[in-house]
Amino acid sequence: MASIKDVAAEAGVSVATVSRVLNDHPSVSPAARTRVLAAVEALGYRPNAVARSLRTDQTHTLGLVISDVLNPYFTELARSVEEEARALGYSVIIGNADERPELQDHHVRTLLDRRIDGLLVSPTDGGSPLMLDAARGGTPMVFVDRWIPGVDVPVVRADGRAAVRDLVAHLHGLGHRRLAIIAGPAATTTGSERVEAFREALREYGLPLPDTYIGQGDFQAASGRRVTEEFLGLPEPPEAVFAADNLMALGALDAIRARGMRVPDDIALAAFDDIPWFVHTDPPITAIAQPTPELGRAAVRALVDRIEGRPPQSVTFAARLVVRRSCGEPAATNVTR
Amino acid sequence: MASIKDVAAEAGVSVATVSRVLNDHPSVSPAARTRVLAAVEALGYRPNAVARSLRTDQTHTLGLVISDVLNPYFTELARSVEEEARALGYSVIIGNADERPELQDHHVRTLLDRRIDGLLVSPTDGGSPLMLDAARGGTPMVFVDRWIPGVDVPVVRADGRAAVRDLVAHLHGLGHRRLAIIAGPAATTTGSERVEAFREALREYGLPLPDTYIGQGDFQAASGRRVTEEFLGLPEPPEAVFAADNLMALGALDAIRARGMRVPDDIALAAFDDIPWFVHTDPPITAIAQPTPELGRAAVRALVDRIEGRPPQSVTFAARLVVRRSCGEPAATNVTR
DNA sequence: TAGGCGCATGTAATCGATTCCACGAGGAGG
């Protein structure tokens, strides 16, 4: 592979001049510039990003550590992150933690070893020493979707509180009174917040939330299935189930079908995180939609601001309820798609 | 960030000794080793992968360029690729081409600039000059799922021919005679091969495949919807539709429902590529399943073999038919899950 | 006891870029 020296030799100039041409430094004569560009062309030269990074101490690369690539919510997030980063001149390296803290640490470590310019994280847990050290040690960092309390890192996320209240109103309006939730791990913010929002909304309607109606899941389909089976086995099973993410909702759907029951006739179902597939299931599933692409874009912008010395901003978007048919017939005024 | 020099100073040895300890070179005294390790610990030193790569000309990184991250088939592939690579001591950088050749080229270019050790590609097209040059220029490369004919690059893929024949037999056995296909782009091998296999299987059963029953899709849901609408608008619509990937199948499902028709009563539907969601749709969709994780693992092994100087092997797996309910009642002997 | 061998270690070159500094040529101004 041709190096800058080869180009310099071919063009009959010094490596310094070649470098200047490549970084369009102003003080290069037109003649030299032409010769260098011709040499670059002739040799098919491409600058070695590794060498460049070593010298400049910049990789123009962002790390993105997500909790689960198999979850469509996160792939959509990853896609928008990459898109925005590319627009701003950065590449993205994705690390998939599979909801496992030690795998998350592995990725954080290798990303730091590669000297990425900044880190975008959706933590699977309350924060390992490694990640906390990195944050405190000055690695530009932004949390997206989930975050870790008590760390001075900007957070880009969606607030589902209002949408959860809308959902409870919707369920209440349809006559449902016994509402249950399949929660995510309490160590994650999205795990605990969604339960809190749900509990609060129920209180507004004077509805109870007994412990038996709070199932402990782990954001994976299997846990949704298990928890739903437990719900259905109760002496007084819930009339509606709210899953804190889309994978657990599908697990729930599965468990309900396995019992020969129908949604929404026998039991209502709703999910946090809307995904394209929810339109295609039978029945289409009512869900709380985050503006996922906007989240990704805002997170990248915040991180790049931080990297390039501008003050980064935490951003909170609003999630919104998308009513479909899985809780019963929608009122005419509600959004359907 | 501490460098090897700082460690050397702290431990009172030269950088060479530090390097030897880190790469466990045999000839280092136990005393020196201990002092170095203590210094590493004290400073929280981590070797700079950028500098190391520059010197050794190895990045221990593989590039993976896939056609569409939003397609669950590819995310599953990406996951298994990363897993196997990690087991072999490599990291993976994923580039998403979004089925756009120019984006594919962008990713190939930046990956090469980063001097990745090898490239795993599922090409979106017949091969750009850039990719062909890279392949011929000696960049270790392996094609996975899709490939480009006429290039000397190992291919790891699944052969769907037998499974497609099984599918046609299944459809024929259920009494369907007018079978149609939603094809992928002809520039991709999976696009053309699946049509060919289908055509051949139909011929075995003496069934025709008129041009009106070959819809041209692009592996995205919208195209599946459009093509299906065209099918349904024909004077004599097909009795069964076979979508060449999962996203187009969902588009088809959508179009069928929009007409108020039911699967499989009014029309049968099957898809290439099985995904977890197909179990949850109503009805569950009959599909041709590739051993996706095995594909990813084999591709990584082939690529790493090539990188480390062992002869790489092309591998072809068999795809298999998974019968569910979207074509009609399954025969008792067929696999269901 | 001298020669030789091997081990532990250090010095310095090297990878491919960027960039500071010095230098020479040429033009402007006094």
Add this chain to the structure above:
DNA sequence: CCTCCTCGTGGAATCGATTACATGCGCCTA
């Protein structure tokens, strides 16, 4: 005509690692 400034250019240091080569020491053997 001399001085000074600007512009284009090249030499060389530098980033942080790896590694070939040199060196010195201790020990074994003849």
